[in-house]
Amino acid sequence: MCRTVDLHQAVLAKNDATAHALRAELAGRGTTMVNLLSSPGSGKTALLERELLRARERGVPTAALTADLATENDARRLARSGVPVKQVLTDGLCHLEASMLGRHLEGWLPAATRLLFVENVGNLVCPASYDLGEDLRVVLASVTEGEDKPLKYPTAFGLAHLVVVTKADIAEAVEFDEEAFRAHVEQVNPGVEVVLTSARRGGGVGELLDRALAVADGGAVHEPVMAGQPHEHHHHHDLDDVVMTRPLP
Template sequence: MSTRIVEVRAKILKQNDLLAHALRERFQTSGVSVVGLVSSPGSGKTAFLEKLLSGLARDFRVAALVGDLATENDAARLKRATPNVRQITTGTICHLDAQMIEKALEGWQLDALDFLFIENVGNLVCPSSYDLGEELRFVMLSATEGEDKPLKYPTIFNSSDVAIITKMDIAEAADFDVTTARRNIESVRPGMQIFEVSAKTGSGMLDVFQLLHDQHAHSRETRPALQIEATQ
C-alpha cells in the first residue's frame, strides 16, 4: 500500500471521527439513546432488531436507520414495528459512516425519540474503523456461524460494547458450543457483556430489554448537564 493511500485513508478516518464526535454530542443533548448493530450477513440482525423495536415501542419512541448495499427489504420489514425507519443504500461501500448517518437524520427531531438503532451493513471488517456516534455498539454472532468468529475478527469485538449470540434456538442442531464461543469472546475482549438470545422464541430478550432500559435511564439523567453546557 502506497504512502499516498495511507494518508488519504487516515484523513478520511479523522474526518469521520470528528463528525461522529459531533453526532454523539447531538444525540446526548437530545436525550436519545443510540445503539449500533454490527454482524456478518445472515446473523439474524434484522430479526433481532425487529424484536427490539416491537418490544420497546410499547413504552418508548423508537426509530431505526438501516444500511444495505442495494435493497430496502430490511427497512420495509422493520416498518412493521415502527414507521420511523429510514434506509441507507451504500452501493459498493461495505459500511456506514458518520456522514451517511448525518444525512439520513435530516428532518428528524431527535428530541422526539428515546431510542435510535443503526443497523450497519453486514460485515465484520469495515464497520470496525468507523465510529457512528453510537452510545452502545452490539456485535452479533449467530449459532450457525461457528465459535471462532471473535478470534477471526477481533477488531470488531474490541470496538463494540456488548456481544449478542443469536439463533440460540438452533444452537444444538448446529452443534454450536456456546461455552467455547464465550471463552473466545472473553479472550479477545475480557469482561465483555454477553447475551444469548433467540429472536424467534424470545429467549434471552428480556435481559437485553433491561440493559436498554437501564442505559436510557442513565442517558436521561445526564441530559440536563449536557444541555446546560451547550448553552454556555
C-alpha cells in the first residue's frame, strides 16, 4: 500500500515553521515586520519611500528589504529615504519565503530596528501563500486596477491585516468606484480596514507607519477569517500535481 503526500503542503508547512521561528526572533529583539504585497505597478515602492521618509523624520528606527526578480531599481529608490535598505534578487522566483528572508536579515538588520518593511515581489498569487513571520500583512491595490481586484485575488486580500488603496489622487479620472471596492474587500475579508493613499499628493501618507507603530506597541491586529482555515482552503496549489509516494509503515 502507498499513500501520497502533497508536496506543496509539505513546503508550506516547512515555511510556516521557519516563519514562526523568525517571528519569535524578531519579537525578541523588539522588531515589528510589515509584509507588503501588491501587483506590479501598484505604486507600492513610491508609497513605501514616503513612509520611510516619515519614519526617519519621526525618529523611528526603521529598515526596509525589497525583493525583485531581476533589478535593484527599487532599493536605489528606497535608499533615498536615508534608512537602511537591502535588495533581494530572487532570480525568477515569484515570492519570498521565510528561510530566504531570514538569511538576508542575518548580519544585516541593525540591532535597534523597531520597524522592518518587506516589499515582496510584485505578484498577488505566489506571495499570498507564504508567511514570512510578519506581524502586519498589507495588501495594496491602485485605483487603476479595478474594483473587482479583491474578488480576483481572494487569498491575497482574504489574508490581509490591512488593505491600502494607492494613487487615490486619480480615482475620479479613472472612475474608480470606492464603494464597490470596499464591498468586494468586505466580501473576502470581513472587517479589515481599507486606507486610501496618494504618494504623489501626500494623502494618507503616514497611515501605514501609524498602523505599524500601533502593532509594535501591542495594539490589536485584524484577524482574517481565512487565517483560521487549513492551508488547503486558502493556498493556491501551484504544486498540487506533484506528489511523493512511499510505503506505509
